[in-house]
Amino acid sequence: MKGKIADGEARERLIIWIRRRMDEFGITPDALAASIQHDLDNQPKYRDAKGNDWNGLGDMPDWLRAARNAGVDPDFFRIGQNSEPEPEPKLKRSSTQYVQADLFD
Structure with a gap:
């Protein structure tokens, strides 16, 4: 496992990175929650x-x-406008029968 980060350690590093970015840009947990709720509502x-x-x-x-x-x-x-699949087009049946001709008789 040389050179690899364990999942738990990677998660912790990611959390630290996110918290630093939130502090850097002045994003509070309440503002983040409000933004997520706005996206869910709209x-x-x-x-x-x-x-x-x-x-x-x-x-x-x-x-x-x-x-x-x-x-x-x-x-x-x-989005969601065409939720029903379009019906398959009906093919016209022909009375013509196709047969492979034997060209080398």
Whole structure:
């Protein structure tokens, strides 16, 4: 296990690092909890293929504005809009039978 950090030690180091960053930027545990609660209360409503999302609050983000300006309806990016799978297209049955011809008789 030379050169590797045990899981418990890695966890402790990560906690120390996070606490230092919180102190550095003046983030309190209450502010962090409030931010998490805000995110839970305002789930994203739109998401693109790259993972950009928007909850519908505030100004429309650039990625969605650009898509709209390109003629794409913003509802195309709405999350949960198409929760039901589209039905399979019905194939027309033909009475034609295909047979492999033997070219080397």
